[in-house]
Amino acid sequence: MQERYRSDYDGEFVILRTYFKDGQKLQDKEWIPNPVENQYLSARAAVIGYGQSREKFQVKKLQDHRGGLLGSKRLQTYGAQGCWPELRFDFYVENDQDSLRKLIKHRYMETCTVYSNVKNCIKYPGQFYLTPYNVKLTNIATAIYIAAFDGHKEIFLLGVDGTLENGEFNIKEATSINNVIRTYSNTTFYFVTDWVGQTWYRNHTNVKTINYNEFVSYCDI
Secondary structure (H helix, E strand, O other): OOOOOHHHOOEEEEEEEEEEEOOEEEEEEEEEEOOOOOOOOOOEEEEEOOOHHHOOOOHHHHOOOOOOHHHOOOEEEEEOOOOHHHOOOOEEEOOOHHHHHHHHHOOHHHOOEEEEOHHHHHHOOOOOEEOHHHOOOOHHHHHHHHHHHOOOOEEEEEOOOOEOOOOOEOHHHHHHHHHHHHHOOOOEEEEEOOOOOOOOOOOOOOEEEEOHHHHHHHOOO
């Protein structure tokens, strides 16, 4: 995984079809331009997952978050893991087929930029945005990656516990998240939690932990 940013991203070629002809491997490709121009003031983002550590925090508070004077602390919101009914996110990541159909049914994309992989963007033309560079990460790790890719320098992680939905530790999830944190070493990642004892992410010098009261105060929520 490479440290890349939207400011340097014009778009990319995607492979539509791979086939063999006369003993040669051929591919049909299409150039997909970057259609997203993300403008913000604070360079701060909140990434929200389903982890149990956020049970005491109402994410709806972020819906109309103004961020203090002139929006200097305003957070852009990124989500995954089925959290879309809870909040009108600025950006959302989904690759599951059933979940994508629900997003289409509820016309969620009219108010939110929804990212998905190449296969789904081809299957549902015009509905979803291509995940930059089609990174192979879990959905919540992809949401964190896109927040860093967008150039945010402080990223607050709520309900990002490295677990399955039942709360059981998920090594694949934790590995994906650690990969993003390691790659974007100049970005500070805050795990927002009132829990104690979590250690899987603490070996990074660019990781901090704060509780929810500190988060509310620091971001003027």
